[in-house]
Amino acid sequence: MRGFESLQGCFRKPGKLTEKDKTIEIRWHGRGGQGAVTSAELLALAAIDEGKFAQAFPSFGPERRGAPVLAFNRINRDSPIRVRAAVTHPDIVVVLDPGLLYVTDVTSGLKQGGILVTNTPKRLVDITSEFGGPWMLAAIDAAAIAREILGIPIVNTTMLGAVAKVAGLVELESLVEPIHERFGPRAKNNIDACRKAFDEVASAEPVAVGSEQRRTFPSEVxxxxxxxxxxxxxxxxxxxxxxxxxxxxxxxxxxxxxxxxxxxxxxxxxxxxxxxxxxxxxxxxxxxxxxxxxxxxxxxxxxxxxxxxxx
Ligand code: SF4
Ligand code: SF4
CATH class of the missing domain: 3.30.70.20 (Alpha-Beta Plaits)
Known part of the structure; x- marks a missing residue:
């Protein structure tokens, strides 16, 4: 759908581009055990295989299985990336667990014109009023795809397909080899799930104003x-x-x-x-x-x- 150029256009400032201007930043929201960190690593490997510069790193506290976790990517087509800090103003947010939409402010810092990609059993039209905003909103029932193809609702590789489609940062085919290396004999099903999400993800263009009734999250109360x-x-x-x-x-x-x-x-x-x-x-x-x-x-x-x- 959109590629590196159009994403950069979302936040490019007038004048000379700095290294930071050309770096696309991604924040993954998942739960321990869902594979958010693996997703970030596979995306970075795919970008590096394409000759780009990329980082992937998690933000870990004392979490265990089921606890909210974050992972981050930075991808730059031309230059090494020297920033190592956590991503606070992402161009792309990916949500692996739809429950997190209601307990975490996943769009915090999301740039205008960025992309929010979420796993959800709901139709895109049904979540637009809640999570639409000045960013592209994309939805995919990744859990259903993962259950159907992998037999378990681990959605990391499925969500990678959706991200590849809506963000266009890496080619779908570039994800195949990193998935092969990571999953070995289980790679084929993961690649199939990735391809299915690539084909089925739905997206809506940014809307001028986000939801005015901002949610209050438990961590704020x-x-x-x-x-x-x-x-x-x-x-x-x-x-x-x-x-x-x-x-x-x-x-x-x-x-x-x-x-x-x-x-x-x-x-x-x-x-x-x-x-x-x-x-x-x-x-x-x-x-x-x-x-x-x-x-x-x-x-x-x-x-x-x-x-x-x-x-
Ligand atoms: S049979 Fe299973 S569900 Fe019933 S008490 Fe024992 S462990 Fe629990
Ligand atoms: S009830 Fe079962 S699934 Fe829930 S926390 Fe206890 S052991 Fe885990």
């Missing part, structure tokens, strides 16, 4: 740990019970009580301590805190737990 008073950590908003960390989750357990023998292994193994004993002796997950790790499913001896995608 709850105090940070530095603001919590000693001794009040248990009692006040912002403590562990107030942080409903279940919004990290991309899948949740469903229990089949026809199969369950009430052994309680799921309760014992849940690392979040969020499986609760019901009055009838069966167990259920408290979805305010379940992070969707799947350990309960893995440990259940009766195959009574199935992990189900969030919708």
């Amino acid at each position: 709850l105090p940070s740990w530095r603001e919590l008073l000693p001794g009040f950590i248990v009692a006040e908003a912002g403590n562990a019970s107030q942080y409903r960390t279940g919004d990290w989750r991309s899948q949740h357990p469903e229990f089949d009580y026809q199969k369950c023998n009430k052994c309680g292994l799921c309760y014992i193994f849940c690392p979040e301590g969020c499986i609760e004993l019901k009055e009838d002796g069966y167990f259920e997950a408290n979805l305010y805190y379940c992070k969707g790790c799947g350990i309960c499913d893995h440990e259940c001896p009766k195959d009574a737990i199935t992990m189900v995608e969030e919708t």
